[in-house]
Amino acid sequence: MKDKEHILLLLQLVKFNGNINYLLELGYTHIQILNMLNIFNKKGIVINENDTFLLSSEGELYLNRLCKELKKRGLYKYLSPSFKNKIKKISINEIFIPLSFVRKKGLFSLSHENVKIDESSIDKEFPF
Numbered sequence: 001m002k003d004k005e006h007i008l009l010l011l012q013l014v015k016f017n018g019n020i021n022y023l024l025e026l027g028y029t030h031i032q033i034l035n036m037l038n039i040f041n042k043k044g045i046v047i048n049e050n051d052t053f054l055l056s057s058e059g060e061l062y063l064n065r066l067c068k069e070l071k072k073r074g075l076y077k078y079l080s081p082s083f084k085n086k087i088k089k090i091s092i093n094e095i096f097i098p099l100s101f102v103r104k105k106g107l108f109s110l111s112h113e114n115v116k117i118d119e120s121s122i123d124k125e126f127p128f
Contacts, residue, residue, distance in 0.1 A: 004066060004069070004070060006023070006028075007036075007066065008067070008072070008080060009022070009023065009080045010037075011040075011062070011063045011066070012063075012078065012079070012080060014046055014059075015060075016078070017052075037053055040059070041053075044056055044059075045059040046059055064077075
């Protein structure tokens with residue numbers, strides 16, 4: 001599944017003349033990216049014109065099939081999310097607390113001893 005998402009990303013980069021730095025950050029080398037583009041060129045998915053790779057009509061159809069297979073709709077047909085920022089799926093019984101929000105020491109130190117109620121602000125008319 002991850003390979004298909006990377007192929008989708010590469011085809012999106014070709015279609016919109018994107019930057020390959022993101023693929024390099026994912027661990028691909030320039031040679032691997034060029035080899036993938038050459039394979040797509042041999043299959044007729046990508047066309048090399050004037051040292052620029054363009055998506056062919058077969059490539060457009062392949063891109064659309066890949067988007068349907070990966071259930072990418074709307075804006076996600078054209079943009080891919082950052083793979084390094086994806087959070088792994090957790091079970092329904094777990095709670096996710098982002099570390100960037102847990103900075104203060106006293107955040108979890110609230111107890112009944114620390115809580116004080118100003119009784120003068122309580123309305124005496126209500127019996128409950």
